[in-house]
Amino acid sequence: MSVSAAGGVTRVPAVEGWYTLDHEPHLIGCRCAVCGTYVFPPRSGACPNPNCDSEELVSTPLSRVGTVWSYTENQYAPPAPYRAAEPFEPYALAAVQLEKEGIIVLGQVPRGIMAADLKVGMPMQLETDVLYREVVDGVDTEFMVYVWAPAGPTAAESIGGRS
């Protein structure tokens, strides 16, 4: 999957099959056809619910909104195969509980938003951001990652009021 962006840059997901890159991006998870348990990242095989013996997980879009369950800040570049922008800039991570599915999905937050800007219970919305940029086979390519961005007026206020 790739999406052409303005200026001759091609956008591709840094991880294939985990999220979409459309204007309202969403995560792609799986749901057990028998008991309804959700999983992310997507995978095939048996249901993770110990009380369910289903062998079938079905690919499904997950909701784009949730609330902060926990968060942290990464001050050092994670080891390979993680690809970070150069030079490395510290970034925050949010564990967000999806509104509909109830599962918790860890993700980076947009550059410039740090742990001090986040609060447990804060509403978040899925967006995408450039993880790194590279020329691939002569094509300027942006590798996109999903991020959890604060959503709604409450979040905007608390970030604006930090200083």
Ligand SMILES: [Zn+2]
């Ligand atoms: Zn199941």
